[in-house]
Amino acid sequence: MKDFNLQGIGMTSRRTRDRLVGRLRDQGIADERVLDTIAAVPRHIFVDEALAHRAYEDSALPIGHGQTISQPYLVAAMTEAILSGDGGAPCRVLEIGTGSGYQTAILATLVEQVYTVERIGGLLQRARERLRALGVRNVRFNHGDGNLGWSEHSPFDAVMVTAGASHIPDAVMDQMADGAHLVIPVGKGDVKELKRLRKSGDAWRQETLDEVRFVPLVRGIAR
Ligand code: SAH
Numbered sequence: 001m002k003d004f005n006l007q008g009i010g011m012t013s014r015r016t017r018d019r020l021v022g023r024l025r026d027q028g029i030a031d032e033r034v035l036d037t038i039a040a041v042p043r044h045i046f047v048d049e050a051l052a053h054r055a056y057e058d059s060a061l062p063i064g065h066g067q068t069i070s071q072p073y074l075v076a077a078m079t080e081a082i083l084s085g086d087g088g089a090p091c092r093v094l095e096i097g098t099g100s101g102y103q104t105a106i107l108a109t110l111v112e113q114v115y116t117v118e119r120i121g122g123l124l125q126r127a128r129e130r131l132r133a134l135g136v137r138n139v140r141f142n143h144g145d146g147n148l149g150w151s152e153h154s155p156f157d158a159v160m161v162t163a164g165a166s167h168i169p170d171a172v173m174d175q176m177a178d179g180a181h182l183v184i185p186v187g188k189g190d191v192k193e194l195k196r197l198r199k200s201g202d203a204w205r206q207e208t209l210d211e212v213r214f215v216p217l218v219r220g221i222a223r
Contacts, residue, residue: 101127
């Protein structure tokens, strides 16, 4: 497991994080790589200091700009969904919706290279600073509209969308490698279906993993 640089960022106790991991395990998260990573990444540095005491609860929390850091259970379930069950991990992963950067840090620990896209410049900047403080180096950041993917670095071995989409963006599907997985909350209403799609030649295999609520995937960029 990677050693994070935790100097000067007020590390909460390992025990607090282990309790969260215990709860995730009880809820059915089974991949030890994911559980170990959740135990290792300090979630409290991804929220405002005033909320840090709630960082190891299994809930979404506000991060400003009307956005939220995802609930740990969903971070774990979505991460598990893009790691293949046979112990292999995708190399190049596109994340759409950097937000706080917490999910980014989890992915960066488990895969070779993460490409992350966020439409709100202020959030992207803070996420970049947090990951730098943690000593995470295998992440490229893009202030852009994730509906367009990030063609320059495609094809991707896996794609994770961490905002609720009304439909699956075509550009993102086009930028996936053969055999790649896409995990995305998608649907018309407020409650989305968390779907996993696998690209296989021109065909797509689709499964529904859960029903979830997410902040919406919107168009365009903002400061
Ligand atoms: N994984 C993040 C989740 C943040 S919430 C975390 O745990 O912190 C979803 C994020 O998606 C928000 O930051 C929102 O600004 C971003 N988002 C919404 N639409 C987007 C788009 N079209 N392109 C890129 N990011 C988008």
